[in-house]
Amino acid sequence: MSYRTALSVVLADVVAPTAEQAVREGRFPRDAVSALGRAGLLGLTVSSGSGGGGLELPEAVDVVARTARVCPATAAVLASHFAAVAAIESCGGSWVREEVAAGRHLVGLALREGGSDGPEQGDPYGRSSSVAARFADVVALRGRKRQVVAAGEADSYLWSSRPLAGPDGLTLWVVPARAPELFVPARPGGGGPRGSGTSTLYADPVLVPADVMLGRDGGGLDVLLRRVRPWLLELEAAVDGALPGSVAGAVGPGGEEPRSGPDVLRPEGGELRPAPAA
Structure with missing residues (x-):
């Protein structure tokens, strides 16, 4: 067929x-x-x-x-x-x-970020504010990704961070949805077609095996x-x-999802829930 x-x-x-x-x-x-x-x-x-x-x-x-x-x-x-x-x-x-x-x-894409770092704000191909630190065979990923389609629904996410070594470039990771400390908001923000599960992902931090790195460090x-x-x-x-009508109409000005709280990793008083493993 x-x-x-x-x-x-x-x-x-x-x-x-x-x-x-x-x-x-x-x-x-x-x-x-x-x-x-x-x-x-x-x-x-x-x-x-x-x-x-x-x-x-x-x-x-x-x-x-x-x-x-x-x-x-x-x-x-x-x-x-x-x-x-x-x-x-x-x-x-x-x-x-x-x-x-x-x-x-x-698989979902967890690339876009939001912050106050100037013109690259929200640019998935710019400098990342997500960080990675390696401890033996484990890597701790910390950051926030916005406008993630199928957030809390996908089985894994393509995640970008700063490299482990050196200040330049990006490193990609395939992060399992079941990884501990991977969260989506209990009341997710908007963005994307209704029903697409578009929301924010928080890593606070997420611990993953070092071998989930995709490609070489800094080559993302x-x-x-x-x-x-x-x-x-x-x-x-x-x-x-x-x-x-354009799907982009479901997203806020500048392609950003509507905000409901401060632009911080874990909003004060905000409720988070683990991203369920599919």
Whole structure:
């Protein structure tokens, strides 16, 4: 069965019947994501050698655009997932590739930040305010990521931080959702299509094995510019282009999610909850 035929079946049987509920109630389209995984569509762009579909950006854009016409929330989740998988594929060797290929694993992008560091505020390709420190075979990640699609719903997140060694560049990590001290707000902020689970992730700090580093220390910016940004631009355009109004309208001015408290790691009096493992 071709990926287009498989997608048509999932859209008709699973995505369409739950799309209105996702918009009306803001409910994450878990059934749709699971069905897409079973149909091989989450692993569409994983290399065939790792058990995936072995396809590329044009096919991913096609899947996202067709899905957006039925359920914008599901399309936004797919766009983020495919962009994250592009980074994982470019580096190779990640523990998560086979899980994605098997349709059991959803990846989210945790790249965008907010702060008071000047013109690079919120720029996922600029200087990161998230930090990493290594202790033997464990790395402590500390920071806050905003506008994370599928926050608290994905199985892992592509996370960026300052390098372990040296002041320049970025380092990428594949952070498991089950990692202790990874939190989403109990009352999440806005951003993204309703139902897409777009919110903030807090690492305060998160302890992960050192081998979840993706690529080399300090080499993440090249991966983001060469792979993630081109993919994300086309995938997000596919979401927007399939809708009567731009998805960006659900995001605050300047592409930022609305704020409900101080711009700090753990807002005073704010309630946080662990990011549930899927």
